[in-house]
Amino acid sequence: MGGRAGAGGAGGVGIGGRGPGETKIEIDRRRIRDRMAKLRREIAEMKVARDTKRQERVRHRIPSVAIAGYTNAGKSSLLNRLTGAGVLVENALFATLDPTTRRFEGSDGRVYTLTDTVGFVSHLPHQLVDAFKSTLEEVAGADLILHLVDGSHPEPLEQVRAVHQVIDEIGGSAIRELIVINKVDISDPHRIVELVNQLPGSIPISAHTGFGIADLQRAIEAALPxxxxxxxxxxxxxxxxxxxxxxxxxxxxxxxxxxDGTHVRALVDAHLASALERFSA
Structure with a gap:
């Protein structure tokens, strides 16, 4: 926070008076309050649009995958690698405020959605959880969570625990999870082997080089309903x-x-089977 109380020079500062440092602090606080209010308005506006899109996906029963993880784990880079979405890639806390959702077609021809979400941090204050809850709803409403872990970080398991804590807080603990260890291209290979053993079923990848992406795509398709x-x-x-x-x-x-029409034999979900029942051959 800018400014320092009592840091002003001589002149105009007396006992019981208000120094220029205090005025600067008050201005900074007001700017922070204004900025927070603006962010809350923006998040509220985003929520309306996201709710509409989410309802449309649910209505059409399109499976959804949410990319979650600690901040700077490479979530936006992974979305770009998988879909070519061209979303912002930035090494910054909360760089992704409005989740980006893209349609993706698997090798079996089925369509599902991939969503990049806000980065998580440890000990996330409750007021921030509340403020960003609408952006995190994409995680709680997903069929599958891709939990992206930064394999190059010195304490990746601590970050995994922090992400799990936030997922629990937003009601997503029962959703199927696929742990993905990213940045293997800049990580110690022995450490990656240790991580894979410590996180059973995890998949090592590099969103930057494309290593392991084919294995990840197959795992996603197998994990979805x-x-x-x-x-x-x-x-x-x-x-x-x-x-x-x-x-x-x-x-x-x-x-x-x-x-008189198109004769089809296929496997479908229960909702679509009900809609097709009247046209049974």
Whole structure:
């Protein structure tokens, strides 16, 4: 905080008076309060837009993946590597305020979303948890959490514990988690081996070079919920929306265009199977 009480020179400072240092502190405090109020307004506005987008994803039953982790773990870099989203990459606390969400198509053709979230810190004050809760809702509402760990940091396990604490506070402890150890290109290889052993099931990668990304993509696809109900339906050409949902959310075995519609055999989720029931072949 700028300014120093009692640091003013001679002139105008008497017993019981107000020195220029105190005035500077008051100005700094007012600016901080104004800045915090502005941030709260911006976060509130972002929340409205995010809620709308989240409701749309839920309505279409698109699986969601949230990239979480300690600040500077490389979350934005990983999102860029996986999707080419072109989001801000900055070595700074809370550089990502408004979560960036991108659609991603897996090798099996299924579509899911990837979201970059605000960086976590240890001993996050409750007022900050409250202020950033709307940005952290993407984590609590995800089907899968990619917990990104900075493998080059001297105390990565402490950061893992700090992230788990915040995830618990926002109600995300029951969500499936995939731990990803990043920055292996600038880390001690022996330390990375130790970390993988200390964090069972973790995947070592480098978002910078692309090392391990293919393994990570396969792990993401395996961890996400899979469609498990087989349907055999003739979908009228007037219901192209249903066919589109099968392509995005299901696994198609056969697809044939007939005179009265598209004959499809596929695996889909329960919600989509219910919508297709009336068109059963």
């Amino acid at each position: 899979h469609p498990d109900i087989e349907v055999n339906a003739v979908i009228p050409y007037t219901r192209g929306d249903l066919l589109h949902q099968i392509h995005e959310r299901g696994e198609i075995f056969t697809e044939e265009h007939l005179a």
